[in-house]
Amino acid sequence: MNRRDTLKIIAGAWASLLANAAVASEPGIGFPGRPADSAPCTDVSDRPRSQKNAPAFEWLTLGDVKPAGWIKEQMTRDLQQGYAGKLGKLCHEASSDIFVTNRNSLARQNTSNQDGVNWWNGETEGVWRSGHIMMAYLSEDPESMREAEAWVRHVLTSQDADGYLGAFAPDLRYKRLGELWTQSCLLTGLLAYAELTGSKDAMQAVIRSSECTMAVLGPGKAEPPWGEDHDLVYADILERLHDLTGDPKYLDFALWLYESWSTHRKTSDNSLSSLLNRKAGWVDHGAHTYETMRAPLWLSIATGRLDLGTASRNSFAKLDRYTSPGGSAVSQELILDQSPDPTLSEYEYCATKQIQFTLESALQKTGNAALGDRVERIWFNAAQGSRLANGSAITYLTEDNRLTCNGRKPDGSAIEKRNKFSPTHQDVAVCCNPASTHVAALYVRGMWMSHPEGGLAAMLYGPCKLSTVVERVPITLEERTNYPFENQVQIVVRPEKEVRFPIFLRDPGWSKSTMVQCEGAQVVRQGDYIVVTKSWKADDQIHIDFVPVIQEIEAVNGEFALQYGPLIFARAIPSAAKVVRTYPLQGFEDSYLIPIDEPADLSLCASTRWQGFGFTAMQAKGGDPLRPFDDALLKLEGSMTGKDGNSVKVSLVPMGNAPGLRRVTFPVA
Incomplete structure (x- = not known):
C-alpha cells in the first residue's frame, strides 16, 4: 500500500461521513458563472446554481514529487546555510513556543513582537515551521528532517482532549482575532508532515482539531471574531481535508465560513459582494487579498454556484490590473488601487508567495495552461529577484526596477524600514521571511x-x-x-x-x-x-x-521588459552593501545597497523592436548549473541607446541574478 492510499484510509476513518468523488466532467477551462468580462452582478438573492464541476487536474500527495538539480540544491542550501533553517535562532518570534507552553491567556499574552499583537508569533512560528517541514522532507536533508519531526512531536503533545490545537488557552479560545489564521499556519505544517511521512498521528490530530473548530463555530453556533482577514485562509485546510476524505462537511463549513466572512467583512476586497462588482478596485492589504482569492475559487468549482463562479472570474481579472512584469503584484502593504508602476510600486514577499499558491490552485482546478506560465514567471523572477542567492536575506518590499534599497520609499519621500535586505525583518514584522520558505516547496508540489x-x-x-x-x-x-x-x-x-x-x-x-x-x-x-x-x-x-523568442512585456509606465522563455531580464546596477544590523549567528545581517555607479539612462532601440530589440540569448560561461542565481547561466546580449544617441553594448541577466539594484523595464528610443 502506498503512502497516498494510507493517508486516505486514515482520513476516511476519522471522517464522520464519506462522500463520493466529485461529479466527473470534461477537463474544462474556467469557472461556472458569467464570463469574466460581463457586467457586474450584484443580486445574489436566488443563489443560482449549475452542475458541479470536477477540477481539471488533481493534486498528488505532497512528497510524490521531489526536487532534483538546482531546485534541490537551493532548498538544501537554504536549510543548511540560510535563515530557512535558522529562523528560530535569529528571532524569538519564531521560537516562542506559542502552540505549546506559551499559549495566549488572560493571565499571559504572547505579545513579544514589534506590534505587540498576541496572535502574531503564531503566524511567524506556524508559517516558518510549515515551510521548514516541507523543505526538509522534500530535499531529504537528514538534520532538518530530524528537527522537523521533533517539533511536530512536541506540538502534538499539546493537543487538548477535545482536539483543540492553537495559540490560545481555554479562556481565550475562539474569542480573539487571529484564531483561525494561527490554526491555519500550524495545521498547514501538520498536514504537510502527515502527507510527507504517512503519519497517522499527525493526520488524526488535524482532523480532531478541525472537528473541534466545527463544533464551536458554524450555522446556529458562534461566529469567528471577524476582523482579521487572514482567518479565511482556514478554508485551505478544509479544502485539503475534503480532498483527502471526500467528506462534504468540510465543504459545507468552508461555504458557511466564506459567506459569514463576506457578511461581516463586506468591504473586503474578496467578499462576495465586492467581487461581484468587477469594476471595484482592490485596496486592502495585498497578502490578505491574494490569499483570500482561493476560497471563492475552490467553492465555485466544488459547488457549481454561478455567483461564486462570477466572483472568482472577477478576482482573477482584477489581479491582472495589479501584476508587474516580474509576476508579483502591488502590495506596499496596502494595494490602494495603485497601478503596478515598475519603478514606484512595491510588492511584499508575503504577497508574492500567496499569488504563486493562488495561481497554482487555479491551474489545478481550471487547467488553464496560461496560469502555469504565470506561476513560473513569479517564482523564477519576482521571488528569486527578492532574495539573496545564498538564502541569507530577502527584501520585505521590492520593486521590479530597484534603483534604491536604503530604508526609504522608492521615490525617497519617506522612511520605509521594509526596504532593505534582512534575514528576519524583525523591526517590522517577521512574516515575509517565514512565508518565503514556502515558495520552492509549493512550486515542487505543483510540478x-x-x-x-x-x-x-x-x-x-x-x-x-x-x-x-x-x-x-x-x-x-x-x-x-x-x-x-x-x-x-x-x-x-x-x-x-x-x-x-x-x-x-x-x-x-x-x-x-x-x-x-x-x-x-x-x-x-x-x-x-x-x-x-x-x-x-x-x-x-x-x-x-521548447522554442522561445525574445518577447516584450509592456509595463503601465509605457516602458518594456524583455522576456526569454519564462525568465525576465534585468540590467544589474553595481552596488555595495551597507550593514545596518548584525545578528549573533555569523553570516546574517540587515543591509542597504549603495549604488557604485549612477544608473545610466538607456533606451531600447525602436528600429530593432521586431527582432527582440536587437538582443540575442547567449549561454554564459563559468556559472554553476546547481547554483544558477549565483552567476548567470543565460544572458541577453545587445545594444541600447544612450542619452547622447550613441549605441551602448548591454548585457542583461535574469532578475534572480540581479537581486540587488537593477532596472527591468526600459523606454523605447
Missing part, C-alpha cells in the same frame, strides 16, 4: 498532477523526480533538465510493469512550435497541452524542445 480520467500531467517544469501509482502500477519518473536556463526537457518513465496511460505536457504560451518526441507514442495536441500516450515500459523517454 506534476494527475488527470481525473487517468494519466499524469507535467504542469510546471524543472528538475525533479516523481513516484506515484497509475492504473495500480507503481511508476517512477525522472525529469532531467536545467530549465528555465535551458529549453530542453527529458522525461524518463519507469513503470514496474508495462502500463498504458497518457502524459499531459503543458505547452507554455511563450514557446513557438514546441517539439515533442517519444518513440512508439501517440502525440496529439489537446488545447494548450500536448498529450503523449503509449504503453510505457522501463526507461521510455519523452524529449521536449
